[in-house]
Amino acid sequence: xxxxxxxxxxxxxxxxxxxxxxxxxxxxxxxxxxxxxxxxxxxxxxxxxxxxxxxxxxxxxxxxxxxxxxxxxxxxxxxxxxxxxxxxxxxxxxxxxxxxxxxxxxxxxxxxxxxxxxxxxxxxxxxxxxxxxxxxxxxxxxxxxxxxxxxxxxxxxxxxxxxxxxxxxxxxxxxxxxxxxxxxxxxxxxxxxxxxxxxxxxxxxxxxxxxxxxxxxxxxxxxxxxxxxxxxxxxxxxxxxxxxxxxxxxxxxxxxxxxxxxxxxxxxxxxxxxxxxxxxxxxxxxxxxxxxxxxxxxxxxxxxxxxxxxxxxxxxxxxxxxxxxxxxxxxxxxxxxxxxxxxxxxxxxxxxxxxxxxxxxxxxxxxxxxxxxxxxxxxxxxxxxxxxxxxxxxxxxxxxxxxxxxxxxxxxxxxxxxxxxxxxxxxxxxxxxxxxxxxxxxxxxxxxxxxxxxxxxxxxxxxxxxxxxxxxxxxxxxxxxxxxxxxxxxxxxxxxx
Numbered sequence: 001x002x003x004x005x006x007x008x009x010x011x012x013x014x015x016x017x018x019x020x021x022x023x024x025x026x027x028x029x030x031x032x033x034x035x036x037x038x039x040x041x042x043x044x045x046x047x048x049x050x051x052x053x054x055x056x057x058x059x060x061x062x063x064x065x066x067x068x069x070x071x072x073x074x075x076x077x078x079x080x081x082x083x084x085x086x087x088x089x090x091x092x093x094x095x096x097x098x099x100x101x102x103x104x105x106x107x108x109x110x111x112x113x114x115x116x117x118x119x120x121x122x123x124x125x126x127x128x129x130x131x132x133x134x135x136x137x138x139x140x141x142x143x144x145x146x147x148x149x150x151x152x153x154x155x156x157x158x159x160x161x162x163x164x165x166x167x168x169x170x171x172x173x174x175x176x177x178x179x180x181x182x183x184x185x186x187x188x189x190x191x192x193x194x195x196x197x198x199x200x201x202x203x204x205x206x207x208x209x210x211x212x213x214x215x216x217x218x219x220x221x222x223x224x225x226x227x228x229x230x231x232x233x234x235x236x237x238x239x240x241x242x243x244x245x246x247x248x249x250x251x252x253x254x255x256x257x258x259x260x261x262x263x264x265x266x267x268x269x270x271x272x273x274x275x276x277x278x279x280x281x282x283x284x285x286x287x288x289x290x291x292x293x294x295x296x297x298x299x300x301x302x303x304x305x306x307x308x309x310x311x312x313x314x315x316x317x318x319x320x321x322x323x324x325x326x327x328x329x330x331x332x333x334x335x336x337x338x339x340x341x342x343x344x345x346x347x348x349x350x351x352x353x354x355x356x357x358x359x360x361x362x363x364x365x366x367x368x369x370x371x372x373x374x375x376x377x378x379x380x381x382x383x384x385x386x387x388x389x390x391x392x393x394x395x396x397x398x399x400x401x402x403x404x405x406x407x408x409x410x411x412x413x414x415x416x417x418x419x420x421x422x423x424x425x426x427x428x429x430x431x432x433x434x435x436x437x438x439x440x441x442x443x444x445x446x447x448x449x450x451x452x453x454x455x456x457x458x459x460x461x462x463x464x465x466x467x468x469x470x471x472x473x474x475x476x477x478x479x480x481x482x483x484x485x486x487x488x489x490x491x492x493x494x495x496x497x
């Protein structure tokens with residue numbers, strides 16, 4: 001499917017809407033007879049969308065908003081009513097709440113992702129990255145996997161309706177050494193890479209005779225006390241201390257885990273009381289929680305904190321929040337001060353026709369808030385619900401019907417603190433320990449897309465309760481050609497010595 005958009009290289013003229021009303025150009029049939037695919041998008045710009053050329057809905061991003069909106073559109077669109085195209089750099093959607101469990105080995109990595117092509121079988125899926133969008137010309141500039149091989153540069157894809165949902169990227173700060181030694185925790189690749197890294201540190205600590213190397217290998221610093229940081233720390237601490245029992249010269253107490261948070265609390269989404277409980281729970285597991293503290297440097301593998309503490313460490317995990325995707329700045333659409341798209345309650349880009357947005361990329365007014373001017377929080381709970389309203393409004397716009405405002409009162413949050421441990425604040429009720437952990441799993445199992453993934457995740461949870469935890473490191477997967485390159489260079493198998 002990538003080759004189709006790659007051939008479509010011509011921009012849509014600015015008079016597209018006017019020509020849609022006037023009708024089809026007389027030269028259309030002659031152009032079709034010529035059979036030149038290369039001019040397809042240019043001809044679309046000249047032709048009125050109809051049975052042969054239905055309007056194109058371009059969805060930039062295949063995450064929560066993009067995938068759920070496309071899924072609803074393919075179910076509700078009539079035959080020939082519109083064409084849906086989804087553009088994303090990855091061929092899958094990642095269910096991020098399961099990343100901590102994937103890192104801990106409770107869920108297989110392939111089960112925390114949802115394949116876009118199989119799920120969106122009635123949509124055209126393009127694996128590529130949107131680098132610029134000219135809404136005035138109704139054109140998106142896309143770099144696909146083929147553009148580099150072909151040497152032709154980015155391709156231009158025209159559209160009639162635009163849904164911008166590229167999500168967000170990790171927000172970093174100019175901390176010395178962070179770019180060289182920091183590890184993120186936003187993608188499944190980062191989660192599995194971190195798991196392999198932690199287990200590798202146990203191998204280093206077990207085999208070294210240098211006490212300084214051992215201490216640095218067994219010290220793990222997590223920066224950020226939100227969902228990602230706390231859940232990743234809690235799950236990996238559980239996994240690492242369990243794994244240490246299989247090393248003859250390591251004890252669980254040898255491991256040192258440190259959580260660094262710039263504010264005075266962690267997990268603000270679950271409320272102050274549950275946040276304090278989470279701190280007590282973590283500290284009771286010998287985890288060093290440092291509030292109102294910042295990471296000042298991690299150069300030379302030494303984490304220097306703002307309170308003066310210094311920790312030689314080989315592991316610094318950065319989870320201090322996100323920022324809007326860079327493609328938003330490469331559009332001609334209105335942005336707010338934080339770089340997000342200004343949107344109405346109907347999820348339409350403010351003051352712009354045929355452009356829609358939701359999720360992390362959009363500043364959407366919260367109609368349920370008591371405070372005027374408040375916006376919806378950029379979280380999965382809002383994103384999934386916004387996607388459904390957005391899809392309905394795009395359909396309504398195509399059919400000339402009225403639009404619906406997005407309105408959803410935040411029901412609360414749940415967070416895992418490791419195996420059989422958690423906190424929750426849902427519908428005004430506060431839970432902790434096993435009930436909160438069970439609610440966390442039940443809620444996210446109900447929200448993960450497709451029955452296929454629900455069944456696979458549930459079966460893995462059942463099996464993990466019957467058998468021991470997996471503690472195998474597959475770090476070699478990150479450089480799969482290393483063994484072959486070594487064999488080719490030396491002329492013998494590396495294990496033959």
